[in-house]
Amino acid sequence: MKSKLGLSKTKIAAARKSAEKITAPVQKFIGDHSTVAVERATLRLLGADMTSPDGVPVPNMLVDALKDRIQSGLSRYYINALLKTAKTPQELNEAIGKGFDITSFGLVDAHHIEQKGRELVDAFDRLVSKNVQHRRAKLEEFSSAVKSPLLYVIVATGNIYEDVKQAQAAAVEGADIVAVIRTTAQSLLDYVPYGATTEGFGGTYATQENFRIMRAALDEVSQKQKRYIRLVNYCSGLCMPEIAAMGAMERLDVMLNDSMYGILFRDINMYRTFVDQNFSRMINARAEIIINTGEDNYLTTSDAVEKAHTVLASQFINERFAFRAGMPSGLMGLGHAFEMDPEIKNGFLLELSQAQMAREIFPDAPLKYMPPTKFMTGNVFKGYAMNAMFNFASKATGQSIHLLGMLTEAIHTPHIADRFLAIQNAMYVMNSMADFQSEVEFKKGGIIQKRAQQVLDETAAFLSEVQKAGLFDAIERGMFADVKRPKDGGKGLAGVFEKGPDYWNPVEDYLKKSLKAA
């Protein structure tokens, strides 16, 4: 792709190099550590599921029961219990849920445990391969109906069955991607709730059963509409790896998954987040699930003009962490947002510039572009016009995943017609300017070119400062999003542990092997 912005390739390469150096020491830490969430995700992928009568998930029960033995990895003990009892995972889960104790079993020969481990990992491999094949086949079958960018909407009723109705309606109206927003504060739960749920605030619990229900509903509407409708959930918070595991099993297509969002915006401990994001990205990569990173959040909390470089810096860091987890560029839905104050003169030109910049710097990434939210006021009519401008910027710069702005943003969770109006707005704008991107070039040395060059320069300077400080210290000093997060602060630190000399995790070994991760 020819650069419309005259961005320096050398500068882009230098920024990438900085990101590589910034993430290297963190990756070393990640390699030496695991977390309770990684272990629980591993157990789930080996077959652990269900809960105790009072709702404690079996993976959490195992973490609690096995205590310090977690340093060797929990897989060994779960597999050992399967061998000792000759039960299926389902039978064992039921028994553990009812209080069956597996902690006093002596370990059988390592050879048997490893063999059983291979068997269980193979079962996961078959399941995930089947899901990947199914998705590929459907995308191929319905390839003529693919829009660019893909139109992404959110449902958030709190009740999975109500979500299904709204999601199916949105798909009929033209949505390509449906995200079921999570209930407020699920990110801070250190367990994943179980079963179908009908009560949530501002969203619906992410549970494996809810994933299954929505997947089936979207598959049904996909067949009718002759378009593959992608399903999104939130692979973030304290259960990031477990959500990834559940998503891989239930064929989600997109996961919100950022390497630093939880630290900065949810006050989750940094060590916990770094280890968890890596494992979850390995799972997402294996399952060919597109991740969406959360750079839009830098702009909802800070000024979109002044802080544009923090978005690009975060994209570089997210990209590098994803590469290190073995994820290809084609799955990296790096995020950015249209969040400038509408009163700024030529603000649209700056937005256009930054969107084009993201496109040129990450040419293979399925970029995720977020709509105006911060300056939406309740004037639904002006908001609708702002969304039209956002739609224009997205199409003009070849974005990949387009989260539709709602005219009722800042008022309430969308009414069913709000999504329809948003889709109609986007389809009108994007169709009427379908080839705009290839028709239009930007003036040399003009506002648009200069803006992108300036943001790239600021990003390079910022990244080299972060590199000097080291990422852990940079976060501690508040260099990102003006939020200071102490290394030993935040939620979830107690769940991080150093891998013991005999640490064993057959799922991790398998993922690394199949992804050739760093």
Next chain:
Amino acid sequence: MNIKPYGDTLNDGAMQLSFTLPVKACGRAAEAARLYVLKLGFKDCSVVYQEALSDDFTFFVAYAKSDVSLDYSKVEYAEAVSDTMTMNETDEFISRHFGRKLVVVGACTGSDAHTVGIDAIMNMKGYNHHFGLERYQMLEAHNLGAQVPNEKLIEYARKVKADAILVSQVVTQKDVHIHNLTQLIELLEAEKLRGKMLAIVGGPRISNKLAVELGFNAGFGAGSYADHVATFIARKLAEKK
């Protein structure tokens, strides 16, 4: 004075409506939409647009006229702040009346994860060219961020001897904010702090009326800036002295 909505002539009572009915789009559906609007008490409804959202839902745009009028002189409402002071005026007011900085502790409480509201009011930069409370010379502003339990907010407010507590509530689905705000007031009362500090709530769906009903000193809704909040805090505390 009796008033009615103004479309293009005084007292024509003309209004614009849009809504969705859970039925398949067809002539009968449009007629149902029209009848529904008439049932609401409108006259002369015309459904100007309908479109299927899916097999089971239809969206309508309608225009209708109303005979209902309202005596404007009987409407009772008090804004938390009628005229605002500028940042400098507020700082000067606080110096004169208190001779010390006033301490303000803010948070988005309960399960609500949105920092956008509290940040708009408190952060140095503020919002839409209105500086935030952190910028005020005579305010000591502590922003605790989002998802702060009420208990933690109160404990912190006690520790720093807060003069005012600011609570932001963005998520209002299923009235979760009402439960949370009620709990905060109950806790303040149980801790015998209610008389010692102002309790103020803000958010896009918050009104002064609602706030006062729930036991707060004031409520600030959409369109409020730090100036409004700071003016209220300074004047109210001076009044209470």
